[in-house]
Amino acid sequence: MTQFTDALTSASKTGAFPDAQEKPFLSGAAEPRNPQTLPPALEVKGVSKSFTRRRRTTPVLDGVNLTVGRGEFVSLVGPSGCGKSTLFHIIGGLTLPDKGSICMNGKEVTGQRGEISYMPQQPALFPWRTIEDNVLLAGEIRGLPRAGARETARRWLQRIGLGGFEQAYPHMLSGGMQQRAAFLRALLAPQELMLLDEPFSALDALTRGEMQRWLLELWEENRRSVLFITHSIEEALLLSSRIYVFSGRPGSVLHTVDVPFPRPRRDEITDDPEFLRLRRRLTDWMREEQAKSRK
Numbered sequence: 644m645t646q647f648t649d650a651l652t653s654a655s656k657t658g659a660f661p662d663a664q665e666k667p668f669l670s671g672a673a674e675p676r677n678p679q680t681l682p683p684a685l686e687v688k689g690v691s692k693s694f695t696r697r698r699r700t701t702p703v704l705d706g707v708n709l710t711v712g713r714g715e716f717v718s719l720v721g722p723s724g725c726g727k728s729t730l731f732h733i734i735g736g737l738t739l740p741d742k743g744s745i746c747m748n749g750k751e752v753t754g755q756r757g758e759i760s761y762m763p764q765q766p767a768l769f770p771w772r773t774i775e776d777n778v779l780l781a782g783e784i785r786g787l788p789r790a791g792a793r794e795t796a797r798r799w800l801q802r803i804g805l806g807g808f809e810q811a812y813p814h815m816l817s818g819g820m821q822q823r824a825a826f827l828r829a830l831l832a833p834q835e836l837m838l839l840d841e842p843f844s845a846l847d848a849l850t851r852g853e854m855q856r857w858l859l860e861l862w863e864e865n866r867r868s869v870l871f872i873t874h875s876i877e878e879a880l881l882l883s884s885r886i887y888v889f890s891g892r893p894g895s896v897l898h899t900v901d902v903p904f905p906r907p908r909r910d911e912i913t914d915d916p917e918f919l920r921l922r923r924r925l926t927d928w929m930r931e932e933q934a935k936s937r938k
């Protein structure tokens with residue numbers, strides 16, 4: 644929570660987003676006029692990180708390279724403890740890498756906060772703020788005019804099925820509804836790159852399926868650059884254009900998979916023979932890695 648607010652606060656301090664009055668959607672970046680000439684939204688270059696505790700050093704990330712193009716949905720899957728969340732903290736500038744760098748839109752931003760919009764594993768809504776005020780938080784910290792922002796938040800809450808809950812407090816909502824509100828807050832934040840860390844992992848299977856369809860639809864309509872951590876291979880295949888498969892700790896990219904299904908995607912693709920083939924292959928890789936990390 645603190646880290647999240649820190650990241651937002653520093654965005655306002657640096658004035659990194661002067662024109663970001665209302666930019667929930669990728670303005671023009673979804674179908675870039677010259678996609679070849681636009682630098683990627685994110686480049687992670689040779690990032691390594693170790694943690695030292697009680698004089699014991701544990702390497703957590705080892706030479707990670709990955710890219711998220713503008714308006715691309717990219718997933719990262721890997722065994723638990725392989726450094727995925729640590730990588731997100733490094734991208735968000737909350738943790739410094741030992742080696743390597745982070746570039747966004749062609750500019751080096753290693754260690755800089757406030758460049759991303761971040762949705763953590765648990766819906767980090769402030770319990771003392773209403774749903775609407777939680778959603779407004781990102782814009783508020785940056786000193787945007789309140790009236791317009793409130794109007795936008797209300798429109799969106801309606802659209803994501805939370806109309807009527809504007810004045811409710813987080814504890815009055817189900818887990819799925821809280822995650823939708825947290826996701827909307829990330830979506831309405833002005834930063835172009837969204838990092839989503841296992842956003843659906845705490846939800847039951849049915850709600851999770853609904854949330855995936857909901858996210859897919861929303862994203863296909865308003866393409867943002869997304870890096871998404873998930874444990875679910877099916878979820879990664881359904882949502883992403885590309886999947887990076889991580890090794891066990893220390894995490895590094897073992898495989899890169901391009902997901903060929905055209906968009907808009909619908910549930911039926913899960914019956915496609917190519918989908919089943921990719922799912923099998925990814926499952927085998929994940930099993931191998933999990934078995935290795937248990938040894």
Ligand SMILES: Nc1ncnc2c1ncn2[C@@H]1O[C@H](COP(=O)(O)OP(=O)(O)O)[C@@H](O)[C@H]1O
Pocket residue numbers: 694695696703722723724725726727728729730
């Ligand atoms: N601040 C920290 N200090 C020491 N060890 C840490 C710290 N943050 C993460 N780790 C360790 O790094 C490893 C990877 O953690 P994490 O990035 O959360 O993995 P994942 O998200 O892939 O499950 C774990 O062994 C964890 O204990």
Ligand SMILES: [Mg+2]
Pocket residue numbers: 727728729840
């Ligand atoms: Mg994690």
